[in-house]
Amino acid sequence: MTQDATDLRMLLKDPSLLQTRAYVAGEWVDADDGKTFGVVNPARGDVIAEVADLSRAEVARAIAAAAQAMKGWAARTAKDRAQILRKWFDLMMENQDDLGRILTVEQGKPLAEAKGEIAYGASFIEWFGEEAKRIYGETIPGHQPDKRLTVIRQPIGVVGSITPWNFPNAMITRKCGPALAAGCGFVGRPAAETPLSALALAVLAERAGVPKGLFSIVTSSRSSDIGKEFCENPAVRKLTFTGSTEVGRILLRQAADQVLKCSMELGGNAPFIVFDDADLDAAVEGAMASKFRNNGQTCVCANRIYVQAGVYDEFARRLAAAVDKLRVGDGLEEGVTTGPLINRDAVEKVQDHIQDAVAGGATVVTGGRPRDGLFFDPTVVTGITDKMKVASEETFGPLAPLFKFTTEEEAIERANATIFGLAAYFYARDIGRVTRVQEALEYGIVGVNTGIISTEVAPFGGVKQSGLGREGSRHGIEDYLEMKYICLSV
Numbered sequence: 068m069t070q071d072a073t074d075l076r077m078l079l080k081d082p083s084l085l086q087t088r089a090y091v092a093g094e095w096v097d098a099d100d101g102k103t104f105g106v107v108n109p110a111r112g113d114v115i116a117e118v119a120d121l122s123r124a125e126v127a128r129a130i131a132a133a134a135q136a137m138k139g140w141a142a143r144t145a146k147d148r149a150q151i152l153r154k155w156f157d158l159m160m161e162n163q164d165d166l167g168r169i170l171t172v173e174q175g176k177p178l179a180e181a182k183g184e185i186a187y188g189a190s191f192i193e194w195f196g197e198e199a200k201r202i203y204g205e206t207i208p209g210h211q212p213d214k215r216l217t218v219i220r221q222p223i224g225v226v227g228s229i230t231p232w233n234f235p236n237a238m239i240t241r242k243c244g245p246a247l248a249a250g251c252g253f254v255g256r257p258a259a260e261t262p263l264s265a266l267a268l269a270v271l272a273e274r275a276g277v278p279k280g281l282f283s284i285v286t287s288s289r290s291s292d293i294g295k296e297f298c299e300n301p302a303v304r305k306l307t308f309t310g311s312t313e314v315g316r317i318l319l320r321q322a323a324d325q326v327l328k329c330s331m332e333l334g335g336n337a338p339f340i341v342f343d344d345a346d347l348d349a350a351v352e353g354a355m356a357s358k359f360r361n362n363g364q365t366c367v368c369a370n371r372i373y374v375q376a377g378v379y380d381e382f383a384r385r386l387a388a389a390v391d392k393l394r395v396g397d398g399l400e401e402g403v404t405t406g407p408l409i410n411r412d413a414v415e416k417v418q419d420h421i422q423d424a425v426a427g428g429a430t431v432v433t434g435g436r437p438r439d440g441l442f443f444d445p446t447v448v449t450g451i452t453d454k455m456k457v458a459s460e461e462t463f464g465p466l467a468p469l470f471k472f473t474t475e476e477e478a479i480e481r482a483n484a485t486i487f488g489l490a491a492y493f494y495a496r497d498i499g500r501v502t503r504v505q506e507a508l509e510y511g512i513v514g515v516n517t518g519i520i521s522t523e524v525a526p527f528g529g530v531k532q533s534g535l536g537r538e539g540s541r542h543g544i545e546d547y548l549e550m551k552y553i554c555l556s557v
């Protein structure tokens with residue numbers, strides 16, 4: 068499919084938001100060796116920008132600058148830090164349309180969804196600006212007459228951040244929001260596929276008054292090198308990562324040498340269970356929202372859809388009808404609901420899961436084929452069994468595989484039979500069943516009669532091999548603080 072090359076600057080009200088140099092220690096810089104890497108529009112296949120390709124040396128400078136800048140930043144009052152974060156939030160919302168267009172062009176999601184991510188991402192900056200003012204300590208009754216005991220909480224230090232391509236704005240703000248609110252310095256390395264959204268965030272951080280050097284965005288195609296700098300540089304005291312469990316394991320191994328504190332938001336394999344007492348129309352609506360958000364490219368997407376035998380055929384029929392209404396295309400086009408996948412590997416993974424299922428006897432009810440470029444049919448497949456790849460691997464694409472079950476106990480056992488434990492969903496109306504199932508599911512997040520759970524006010528994170536720690540909520544700032552116990556002898 069030949070289409071005009073994307074001229075992103077023509078799409079923006081404020082073209083200065085489109086930066087291709089890295090933001091290091093308060094300056095916009097090229098790589099020391101002048102190298103760049105290309106950023107591709109997944110909907111059209113054209114290179115939309117050449118971005119500075121940094122090595123460890125530039126990242127080390129960003130870390131040193133963050134360590135220096137955080138001394139003054141941590142000494143400011145919480146209210147002062149909160150006011151600057153609030154200004155950053157305001158600027159993100161004022162520029163929501165431009166930030167959304169940059170995000171759509173580099174990641175692919177439809178503009179309406181991209182603008183939704185900007186609001187979601189901005190909400191973490193707003194939320195943690197408020198939480199900055201609630202970092203309380205405590206006093207403890209002394210264990211001896213001459214002892215006065217207190218506990219204070221202080222910023223952990225410089226934070227290294229590595230984030231994925233599927234939410235190029237919100238995954239960064241879900242980390243830098245609490246980090247800056249706590250008084251930390253922050254060095255963020257965005258995915259090579261989607262650096263432009265991160266650089267636009269840095270433009271607005273500068274305008275909001277975030278001190279030079281405190282916040283850096285280090286763009287690089289050499290992800291492994293940057294990860295090693297974060298894990299080996301003694302000035303880094305915290306590593307926060309969102310991405311696959313496979314890469315999370317690599318980083319945890321590397322972080323062990325320095326006993327580096329880590330937050331890990333990793334892969335998922337979400338079950339979506341429809342019981343025979345469910346509101347079927349609501350269940351279809353929830354399955355559509357959970358499964359096809361970001362074209363299935365989120366870690367909390369329904370990956371396995373279990374339907375009780377009595378309603379299986381009717382649910383499959385209604386879901387296929389809803390899927391057929393989706394409109395696949397360039398996210399900048401009006402009315403498009405489903406963009407491209409991020410790259411060729413992603414297309415091949417979806418195709419592999421479908422071919423594996425059909426080889427095992429499953430039936431494609433609708434969709435099932437790749438289209439031009441990186442586009443793929445939204446797909447529903449019935450007759451899925453636990454032996455198929457889609458039962459144990461995360462598809463990360465627009466495939467809705469329907470498993471049939473008979474009893475509540477069987478559904479819970481099969482839903483929990485995975486190394487992952489991020490999000491799970493189920494639809495039922497019997498209050499006894501709702502109570503039993505929500506407590507029995509081994510997941511960090513459970514959606515009951517809803518397919519969308521993401522909000523800045525609630526703790527987001529997984530159990531088992533889906534991660535360590537929580538992001539968002541009043542808990543999300545804890546990972547950026549250290550607790551100090553002071554024993555004063557009077």
Ligand SMILES: NC(=O)C1=CN([C@@H]2O[C@H](COP(=O)(O)OP(=O)(O)OC[C@H]3O[C@@H](n4cnc5c(N)ncnc54)[C@H](OP(=O)(O)O)[C@@H]3O)[C@@H](O)[C@H]2O)C=CC1
Pocket residue numbers: 229230231232233256257258259260287288290291292293294295309310311312314315317318332333334335365366461463489533534
């Ligand atoms: N739990 C959650 O919130 C999320 C989980 N994921 C999971 O990630 C997978 C797909 O996303 P994807 O981005 O491909 O995940 P990856 O884990 O491959 O990449 C995530 C980030 O890590 C970087 N990276 C890759 N290898 C290394 C390394 N050795 N050292 C340091 N950094 C590295 C990548 O850089 P680059 O891309 O430049 O190689 C990217 O910025 C799925 O399994 C999905 O479930 C994704 C998003 C959110």
Ligand SMILES: O=C(O)[C@H](O)CS(=O)(=O)O
Pocket residue numbers: 233234237238309364365366367521527
């Ligand atoms: O990376 C992801 O998939 C996000 O964490 C999912 S969400 O927070 O946007 O729901």
